Amino acid sequence: MTLSTASNNSKTLLLSGWGNYPQASCHCAEPVDAAADWRDFGGFPHLIARGMGRSYGDASLAPVGSLVVATRWQNKFLAFDREQGLLTAQAGVTLGEIIDVIVPTGWFLPVTPGTRLVSLGGVLASNIHGKNHHAAGAIVQFVESLRVQTESGGFDCSRAQHAELFFATVGGYGLTGIITQATLRLKKIETAWIDARFVKVPDLDTAMATSLELEKQFEYSVVWIDSLARGKNFGRGIVMAGNHAKLSDLAGRAAAQPLRNDWSPPVTAPAKFPGWILNNATNRLFNFAYAHRFPGREARQLVRFEPWFFPLDRVAGWNRFYGGRGFVEYQCALPLATAAAGGRELLERIARAGLGSFLSVFKRIGDDAVTLPFAMPGWTLAMDFGIRGPELFPVLDELDKIVLRHGGKIYLSKDARLKADTFRAMYPELPRWRAVVEKFNPARRFQSRLSQRLQL
């Protein structure tokens, strides 16, 4: 029996997002009961919920002198309807835990991000998108309902009930209150395998054309780009597309247990890893090896869903490879009409600055239904940059200008350094969203370093 007195103790911890930049000393509480509402944490000017700490920048860091409310002990499954594919869980349950429960029963996540180590609350707050965004949309499309603790009390919301709070909370970065539970509509699968197609492309234009062609037959698609390739190889990459494999696609042992869940504990990265090891040379080597990972121009493979969706989860703590100074993830959305020109300009600017991204991903996206949307019909480009010195940041500011000029946006769950005025120019939806937040939180108690930096 755990005593409630122990549960509301707060401690001070040095926290950061997944990028290890920025770091902030925060008071941190780990309430055990989901019923605990924000009023229990008196004495702190602001509160922000934190799940697995997998947003990259400062979205889950509390402002100075404020409190991080960790949802990690609110990790109970509440209901699972195997007939309808409806799953209800508390906000601290991770997607990995959900996968372990649903895959053996023939269900899957309707939208899958790049890691299984995120909490349900974080998934909603970031309105995560996956490799199927162009067709399926972000996670908001599959949220039946959610419960959020605001300053004005707890609300059950859905499309039918408190819809404005629903659409402001999904993709609301925790700023409408603390999400305590949610119900997701799952999707049916026959197997735990992906029928995947890999096509090498010589440049960005071909990548985009191939991707648009493949998305007619494939649910998932994404382009890996070798951001370090120069000269005639500039913009080369691999288009990857896939569908959930049908039972009839499997043979042998796989067919006998088509829904077997194969998760094996990952390897762990060393606690201290010198950042210089991940330099442009090793980066280039990795990207070269990746570009030549299969012979010929095209390959068709049946792959397990884990490496398809979560390749990086195999190494626990892979963020430490960037060394103590951390890294910045840069993800932008560009509208359909300007994406080719904008993407090219971004890649050229990055090349000119001598920057290299270890993993660069280009992918099709569609419309976004939330009040403060990131996605738009177009493309998204995601890159990571190790922080080796202050010279990185002015270059990123220039990238922001390119994005803005092409009518694009920066994804806040990955951001750690965007400027408030640039942000405002990118997100004209801000006043409408803020009106909803303030309606339920007149004192704006729920704030993060992100919201203060961007004056959200």
Next chain:
Amino acid sequence: MKKILVLGATSGVAQAFCRAALRRGYTPVLAARSLERVQLVARDLEIRAGQTGIACVEFDAAAFDTHDGFVRAALARGPFAGCFVACGAMHEQSLAEADWKLSREMIDANFTGIVSVLNRLAPLLAAAEGGAFISCITSVAGDRGRSSNFIYGATKAGLNAYLEGLRARWHARGLFVQTIKLGPVDTPMNAGVARTPFMVSADVAAEKILRALEARREVAYVPGRWAVIMLVIRLLPRFVFKRMKL
């Protein structure tokens, strides 16, 4: 279907123990102070394990006069392969020194309450066919009275001695009594404590506890490295120990 009675079932370690036990084909019967909270845990376990029918019984370690009734109610849900005891409380030493209520709470939850309930359970479990077990969580803190945590440590030291005697008392009748000396585990009990270097997750601890149970180890440090650490600490002479800030 082999059943295990789990006392203090809402604790972080107990929940992880139940998840691991379910994977091994056991069905836990959950006993805890708050019926509302333990029912939430039961539902969670059912969904994770893909089964139904995990029963809950109300159990308050500190309400000694309810223990006869509890044992009757619990055993009606049997027969049991054994009992896993995970109830306990920990308060910060300085607070417990200043406030008798907090000391008392630890003594009741960690020692008196467990003695009260195991006194009644042990004979009934010993009468079960095939040799039942009692596996009880104590703590490395019970090995020596450290200045930073000795009220909690004393309750666990008392429990260690009790379990050793219980083992001797019932061993001829086939009841297996196991002492789990647990190091710090990342659970809500330690929520007010900064993560220590040797802290393990509840899932790791639970897996090791079940392995120790399967191997029938009478006394097991979990994780095993604590056996070495505590050996060194036990060997420290008193004149050194009393001057150390441990």
